[in-house]
Amino acid sequence: MPKTLQVKKLSKRFSGLQALSNVNLQLEKEEIMGLIGPNGSGKTTLINSISGVLHPEAGSISIGNMDVTGWKSDKIARLGLARTFQTARLFFSLTVIENLELGIMAASRYDVDDKVDELLNRFGLERWAMDRAGTLAYGLQRRLEIARAVGSNPEFLLLDEPAAGLNEDESENLLQLIRGFRDPAGLGCGILIVEHDLAMIMRLCDRVHVLNEGQTLAEGSPEAVRSNHAVVEAYMGKRYTASDHGSALT
Ligand SMILES: Nc1ncnc2c1ncn2[C@@H]1O[C@H](COP(=O)(O)OP(=O)(O)OP(=O)(O)O)[C@@H](O)[C@H]1O
Ligand SMILES: [Mg+2]
Incomplete structure (x- = not known):
């Protein structure tokens, strides 16, 4: 039976900072999804929340028909989810x-x-x-x-x-x-792959999910995302540091 990883209306706060708000994401097996966004947009927080390293205060995460919201990371791992840091x-x-x-x-x-x-x-x-x-x-x-x-x-x-x-x-x-x-x-x-090298993301991914300040800015094919005005602005509007190697949307 095909399994799906489903994130629904996920929100995560760190004291005064809303790191994720209302994020929805669905990942199928045999699918490669890119997760991109400027520094501090919530990419790592989303991965930490899905893998049980962090616990979101709202929203749900399910793997297949199993609701894993609030589960510890080792239990989620045994259900078939692995991650790198x-x-x-x-x-x-x-x-x-x-x-x-x-x-x-x-x-x-x-x-x-x-x-x-x-x-x-x-x-x-x-x-x-x-x-x-x-x-x-x-x-x-x-x-x-x-x-x-x-x-x-x-x-x-x-x-x-x-x-x-x-x-x-x-x-x-x-x-x-x-x-x-x-x-x-x-x-x-x-x-689900986070990567600042957008050329790599465009070559590798079937779909791309774009976060900006904890919110979903766009989701779609690499071509659609690349030509999305809001995405281009979010990237161009931020100053890039040396760690943001290869961030041009080309
Ligand atoms: N444990 C934490 N406590 C407080 N604030 C945090 C914590 N972890 C992350 N944040 C803040 O939450 C926001 C999102 O951080 P996150 O690490 O998810 O961003 P990111 O998209 O992975 O960024 P980068 O591209 O730099 O890796 C940032 O403003 C960050 O400073
Ligand atoms: Mg990160």
Whole structure:
């Protein structure tokens, strides 16, 4: 039965700041949705809310026919939702293999050794298998984090700026990997990806959801979003910092 990840009327406040208001979003399996918006527009807060790291005060989140609103993150993970963080969160003193084992055990449905071998191979991490995660180059750490998330065979995968800090080759490689996750012959999962590199978003995504100051500004195909006046204004109206690499809407 096809499953859907559904976010309805989600709102989240941090003391005086309305970080999200009334956000609706629906992600299907085998779909790649881009989540974009200027700095501070609520992208990470939305991912944190969906994955149970934060609890919204209004609205609901469901996976398939299961209402997971208010659930803890580990319980949501076992239902088939995996995520990565804006800055890599690995067990830096554990080896690559140990980090992968922990990801697989989060789902606890698979033979761990076989799965670790498959992940090492698929993500080209064999050479570093016995190295401590903290000693890896940054690009490899990011790759390991994604491998760990995918290791639980998720049905939905939320990626918060997975290409941040990667060079052009590494980003291209990542884009191909992400396409593979969506492929029904592979994981067939639904993917929500936050990314400031809009050229990458336009190439990768079936649909794009745009947030601005915690509200949905637009949602649609990459082409529709790119030519949406309000979206262009929201981007042009903000001053960009050095971390906003490649933000031009071209
Ligand atoms: N734990 C928190 N406590 C208070 N305010 C927070 C907290 N987390 C986020 N915020 C605020 O909520 C707003 C949305 O932040 P969020 O991190 O979701 O934005 P973002 O779209 O991911 O930005 P960026 O592109 O810089 O990663 C910002 O104004 C931020 O300062
Ligand atoms: Mg963020």
